[in-house]
Amino acid sequence: MSKWFPRLYDTMMEPLEKRGFREIRKKLVHNLPGNVLEIGSGTGLNFPYYKEAQKVIAIEPEPIMIERSLTRAKNAHVPIEVISAKSEQLPFPDNSFDAVVNTLVLCTIPDPVKALAEINRVCKSDGKVLFFEHVRLDDPILGRLQDWLTPVWKRLCDGCHLNRNTLELIKQAGFKVTRIQRYYKDIFLVIETLNQK
Template sequence: MSTWFSKLYDPLMSPLEKKRLGIIRNRLVSQQRGVILEIGSGTGVNFGYYQQAAKVVAVEPDSGMRELSSNKTKKAKVPVELVAASGESLPFEDNTFDAAVGTLVLCTIPDPVRALQEIRRVCKPNAPLLFFEHVRVDRPLLGRFQDWLTPVWKQLCDGCHLNRNTLMLMEQSGIKIIDVEKHFYDIFLRIEAINQKGEIMKS
């Protein structure tokens, strides 16, 4: 990501985080236990919400984002380890993690299906897979507007796709979705899933 985007991310998102997103993040991660994998940890917004985890391993490929998140690791209630890696190639052994978390990240990963398959590989069988993502809305006008705006939005926001069908991508990756909670006119989804090993992964 560009330096300016990394530096502006927290100030730009702060009003929304305080009003709505913080509540969703807390519900998503606060009760997760064991060793947690967080994909695309960004500036470390989630770190303060972990309460029960033994450890959080936070993967973030962007050096600017990692630098900004380093201070949040010191304030977190649980140990947080920052790892420089991409979601499509995770440097961990199979069946390492007790749960995985991703918030507002699958929209930016170049190959999200590959990243989801990697998440499945490194997580234990039946591990919770927890996501909060924005997606393409299944409405004619708004959906087409997202399609139209995405090329420009990607340039402004370092690869963020407004029109990804994240639930479809998860199903293609063999992930079993347990619950979906919709927010902000269905644009944002809180997704709870489990890592069923042995399911066929579609490429």
């Protein structure tokens, strides 16, 4: 993993955060109750917006990201613990969490199918599993453009697949989709689901 990406992540994200991502993050997590798991928490950009959770456990494999997230974890409104782990092998017993949060992460996880199976395992039945992700566009020209850009994009952005069909992966994994909101010409989706065992 290149070291510049985690170091510049917050700076690169700032224009997007200002133009609406902060609001999306806030709406997504502010009223989640109970024990919440966040997958690939990066620099902790969601951390300030948890208000109701009893506890948040955030997993993240990249040490620089973890280090940068610790101040946000310390200043959060709820207790947040950041653990070094990968989503494909979650170090928790079955049914440990009331809700799971994924933001801008399924595009990067090397094995999203395995990660979704792990999320299904550690989340309670009917627990909320929430996603804010970018996806491959249905538009034939733009979708192909995303395919074409992905090999270079992946190298530049630490494994991020511009063209991943994340909504389909979520449906195939058996989560019950309850709501989809589309942003920025359908490239970013908020997908609310319930975990089905």
